[in-house]
Amino acid sequence: MSTAADNSEITALLYRYARAVDSKDWELYRSVFTDDATIDYSSAGQAVGTRDEIVDWFAANFGVIPWSMHYITNIEVLKQDAETATVRAMFYNPMQLPGMAAQSSCGGYYHHELRRTPDGWRSSSLREEMVWFVGGRSHADA
Structure with missing residues (x-):
């Protein structure tokens, strides 16, 4: 069962992200x-990989934004035990391309x-589910 302290720490983790x-x-x-996390941004047509592979990808590509x-x-903490938690959260991301x-x-x-570690809750897997995107370049602009 999720406690108020866990919920607060999980929320802070997502905000830190x-x-x-x-x-x-x-x-x-x-x-x-x-350290062994896997991250999947494929629904946005972007990278999938380990934490370190994604950091390298961001460092090489995200600076142009x-x-x-x-x-x-x-x-929402959908499921939790003493050591793990499944969390879903919505995102809204305005940006300039x-x-x-x-x-x-x-x-x-x-x-x-999420997995509870000696340093607190950490994500062992992130999958982004892109639902909508507006204001992007058209194929003619590419």
Whole structure:
């Protein structure tokens, strides 16, 4: 059963994830995940891999995005025991894409499998489920 302390720590973990991505702080991003974590951004047409592979991918590719601002809401602990938790949260992400003056945005769900570690809750698996995207480039612009 999820406790108020667990819920607070899990919420803080997801907020730290958003801050890490938006500030492009890849060491902070690493701190959200276990060493053996797997991360799947394929629903957005992006990378799938280990934590370190995704950090390398972000470092090489995310710097071209002038700004992004992830909002994480509706955090639900779907299942929890003493050592693991399954969490779903909604995201809304306005951003500016390179070469575009207008704002773009997307939204969907983050699906996390969390593990309690000596340093607190960490994500051992993240799967992004992109539901919508507006304001992106058309194929003619590419």
